[in-house]
Structure formats: C-alpha cells, structure tokens
Amino acid sequence: MPGPGEVLVKNAVVAQNPSDWKTIEWGLVRPGDGVGSDFVGRIVALGQGVDDVKIGDRVSGWLLPESTAKASTAYREYSIIRSKPLIHIPDNVPDDEAATFFCATATAASGLRALLGFPLIAPYNRSLLVWGGSCQYLL
CATH class of the missing domain: 3.90.180.10 (Medium-chain alcohol dehydrogenases, catalytic domain)
Known part of the structure; x- marks a missing residue:
C-alpha cells in the first residue's frame, strides 16, 4: 500500500x-x-x-x-x-x-540546461526551438 x-x-x-x-x-x-x-x-x-x-x-x-x-x-x-x-x-x-511524456520532457530540459543553464537563466533576446525532445539554439 x-x-x-x-x-x-x-x-x-x-x-x-x-x-x-x-x-x-x-x-x-x-x-x-x-x-x-x-x-x-x-x-x-x-x-x-x-x-x-x-x-x-x-x-x-x-x-x-x-x-x-x-x-x-x-x-x-x-x-x-x-x-x-x-x-x-x-x-x-x-x-x-x-507513457513517453516524462522521458521527452527530461530530454528537452537536459538540453536546455546544458545550453542555457535552464532554469537558472532566461534566454533573453534570443530564440529557442524545442522540437521533438531535441534542442536547437538559435543565435
């Protein structure tokens, strides 16, 4: 229980x-x-x-x-x-x-963390595309 x-x-x-x-x-x-x-x-x-x-x-x-x-x-x-x-x-x-929601979310969050320090800093004046759990940083 x-x-x-x-x-x-x-x-x-x-x-x-x-x-x-x-x-x-x-x-x-x-x-x-x-x-x-x-x-x-x-x-x-x-x-x-x-x-x-x-x-x-x-x-x-x-x-x-x-x-x-x-x-x-x-x-x-x-x-x-x-x-x-x-x-x-x-x-x-x-x-x-x-059943795949959490893995996909964690994958996207890991990419954001590695690239931007998310959630510690916000990507001000920049664009960010999250597509299918992959992450591409646009300058």
Missing part, C-alpha cells in the same frame, strides 16, 4: 527508457530490484495526505532511480510513486504516447 504522499498505480503501458539498461549495465540496481521508469496507468489507491489526484485518475509518471530502492518500478503490474509530479492524461491521448 502507498505511504504518505504516494499513490498506487495499475500500469497500462510502460515505455522503455535509456536509463533502464544503463542502471543494469552500470550496477545501479541490485539483482531482483527491477527497472522501468516511464509509465501510464490509473490510480487505484491513495496514501495519507494525497489530495491532488483521486482514485480512477489516468496519469503518466516517471519513477526516479532512487525510488527503485523500494522495489517499485514501472515494469510491474502496479507501481507506487509520489503523487507529485504526475501528469493527468486527457482521454484523447493514447496510453503509448502518454
């Missing part, structure tokens, strides 16, 4: 993420802990103090590497994850697309 601030999600679709093989190859997970970070599913139980989502909500999430210490990964039927930040998924977005 989920603890304070956590939810239990019944996974519908799990996306593969480059971090999945890297955590195994680099010895960041112990045998039996499992991998898998990106998922979409429905909330089936709420932990104490959770008020930003409700049972039945369709959400997408990203289980961070430190959460694998609890052996809660996406490559399971159910995952336990903190309720923030989960993305509410509209009905018109297919599960397979929704």
